[in-house]
Amino acid sequence: MDTQALWLTLRLALTTTALLMVVGLPLAWWIASGTGMRRALMQAVVALPLVLPPTVLGFYLLVALGPLTSVGRMVIRVVGHPLAFSFAGLVVGSVLYSLPFAVQPLVAGFRGVDARLLEVAATLGASPWRRFWTITLPLARASVVAAAVLTFTHTVGEFGVVLMLGGNIPGATRTLSIALYDQVEGFNYAAANRTAGVLLVFSLMTLMVVYWRGVERRSMLE
Amino acid sequence: MSRSGLAREGARSLDVQIRHRIGALALDVRFELRAPWTVSFGPSGSGKSTILRVVAGLLRPDSGRVVWRGGPDGSLDAAVNALVIADSETKMWVPAHARKIPFAPQAACLFPHKTIFENVLYGMAGGGNEMRAMLSLFRIAELADQYPAELSGGELQRVNLARAVAATTENGLLLLDEPFTGLDLGLRSEMVEDLLRWACERGLCVLSVTHDVAEAFQLGAEVIKLKDGRVANQGPVEEVLREERTRLLAQLGC
Numbered sequence: 001m002d003t004q005a006l007w008l009t010l011r012l013a014l015t016t017t018a019l020l021m022v023v024g025l026p027l028a029w030w031i032a033s034g035t036g037m038r039r040a041l042m043q044a045v046v047a048l049p050l051v052l053p054p055t056v057l058g059f060y061l062l063v064a065l066g067p068l069t070s071v072g073r074m075v076i077r078v079v080g081h082p083l084a085f086s087f088a089g090l091v092v093g094s095v096l097y098s099l100p101f102a103v104q105p106l107v108a109g110f111r112g113v114d115a116r117l118l119e120v121a122a123t124l125g126a127s128p129w130r131r132f133w134t135i136t137l138p139l140a141r142a143s144v145v146a147a148a149v150l151t152f153t154h155t156v157g158e159f160g161v162v163l164m165l166g167g168n169i170p171g172a173t174r175t176l177s178i179a180l181y182d183q184v185e186g187f188n189y190a191a192a193n194r195t196a197g198v199l200l201v202f203s204l205m206t207l208m209v210v211y212w213r214g215v216e217r218r219s220m221l222e
Numbered sequence: 223m224s225r226s227g228l229a230r231e232g233a234r235s236l237d238v239q240i241r242h243r244i245g246a247l248a249l250d251v252r253f254e255l256r257a258p259w260t261v262s263f264g265p266s267g268s269g270k271s272t273i274l275r276v277v278a279g280l281l282r283p284d285s286g287r288v289v290w291r292g293g294p295d296g297s298l299d300a301a302v303n304a305l306v307i308a309d310s311e312t313k314m315w316v317p318a319h320a321r322k323i324p325f326a327p328q329a330a331c332l333f334p335h336k337t338i339f340e341n342v343l344y345g346m347a348g349g350g351n352e353m354r355a356m357l358s359l360f361r362i363a364e365l366a367d368q369y370p371a372e373l374s375g376g377e378l379q380r381v382n383l384a385r386a387v388a389a390t391t392e393n394g395l396l397l398l399d400e401p402f403t404g405l406d407l408g409l410r411s412e413m414v415e416d417l418l419r420w421a422c423e424r425g426l427c428v429l430s431v432t433h434d435v436a437e438a439f440q441l442g443a444e445v446i447k448l449k450d451g452r453v454a455n456q457g458p459v460e461e462v463l464r465e466e467r468t469r470l471l472a473q474l475g476c
Contacts, residue, residue, distance in 0.1 A: 114331065116327060116329070116331045117331050117333060119280050119318070119327075119331075120325065120331050120385075121319075121333075121344065121345075122279070122280070122317070122318035122319045123278045123279070123280070123318050123319075123321075123322070123323060123324055123325035123345075123386075123389075124322070124324060124344050124345025124386075124389045125319055125322035125345050125389065126319055126344070126345070127319050131319075134344075135333060138335050139335055
């Protein structure tokens with residue numbers, strides 16, 4: 001068992017989830033709070049990683065973060081090295097790749113909150129900021145949990161983006177899914193079997209958390 | 223009412239002027255509120271609730287102007303204290319939370335994840351004593367630790383009222399949409415009296431909506447009668463709703 005790859009995978013998934021909660025909450029709230037062209041465009045951009053092959057995303061990021069573009073050169077000047085083939089580069093790729101898994105459940109959750117409750121809160125003097133923290137977010141709690149868990153599991157299972165952007169550097173970019181690929185390539189099926197088993201059980205367990213919480217919430221409302 | 227109360231009453235007023243199209247309704251009203259309690263009366267679809275939503279800041283009308291004089295600080299100098307909260311000509315629009323005009327909607331929209339105590343507390347400025355007064359005024363003290371899902375329709379309606387009343391400021395405005403619907407007659411009479419007294423003590427200016435003749439008479443309020451989106455009549459209840467009263471009594475066989 002490649003424990004180094006396991007820890008790296010967990011670290012990547014945790015970092016990505018934390019960042020996506022920070023980025024996803026305001027973004028989802030903005031999308032859910034109205035209609036129109038700009039919001040439709042933003043939703044389409046957010047959903048893009050769902051339909052795009054991960055290798056395409058990885059390729060674009062590889063080029064964009066490298067010394068060929070002005071953005072990439074700026075990043076290199078600030079960080080001191082190219083983001084590609086580093087843990088930080090993987091985080092950037094993962095955040096973009098898992099964006100829809102964080103934002104879409106949140107948008108659905110925020111839209112599900114009864115608008116009349118927010119109106120009443122406003123007439124009681126609650127600012128948009130206070131309405132979000134005291135009404136919208138608590139009532140969309142199940143969606144927030146779902147968004148976090150889905151982001152986490154999706155990042156754990158990520159392969160194409162990591163391969164294109166990170167390569168296979170132990171301790172820096174070699175995640176479990178890359179390790180599995182490597183083991184199969186080297187005909188080490190016993191190790192590959194263990195790695196695949198870990199990924200399978202882990203994904204199943206986290207998904208169970210989402211659905212189990214969903215049931216608990218429904219029964220509370222009855 | 224105390225002398226200062228009378229003086230305040232003279233100083234306060236709400237000027238409303240609204241033109242708005244919504245569905246089949248073409249609302250075009252203009253009125254002024256001076257009485258401590260005004261009832262807007264009319265059949266459903268006559269625009270009563272729309273007026274409340276515009277005053278509260280929840281609905282931006284096609285055009286119009288809303289001016290509130292004699293705001294929460296109770297200043298007697300009405301001219302100085304005039305507060306334009308909406309004016310389509312100058313594109314002025316104060317958002318609902320900045321107006322802070324408590325509004326009890328028709329359907330009791332209580333926050334389902336908060337206890338009754340927390341619901342009433344949500345818009346409240348005062349302290350523990352005021353909270354106790356609210357809970358007893360609306361007979362909900364024993365419900366304080368429960369959640370809205372555990373309450374009956376009448377109880378929900380009382381908490382809905384309590385939450386709005388608790389958020390009022392001295393000499394402020396209060397908007398109630400069919401406040402006594404769903405309460406049995408005995409309880410309704412008690413609450414009408416208690417609420418009237420409370421509104422008087424705090425110098426509140428109340429605008430409530432009803433289609434119930436008996437309720438309008440019970441409140442003894444000034445009445446604005448609406449018909450097809452227009453003000454048909456405004457004045458004391460005995461005058462404005464005389465016809466409706468006669469018809470109701472005839473129906474009851476009196």
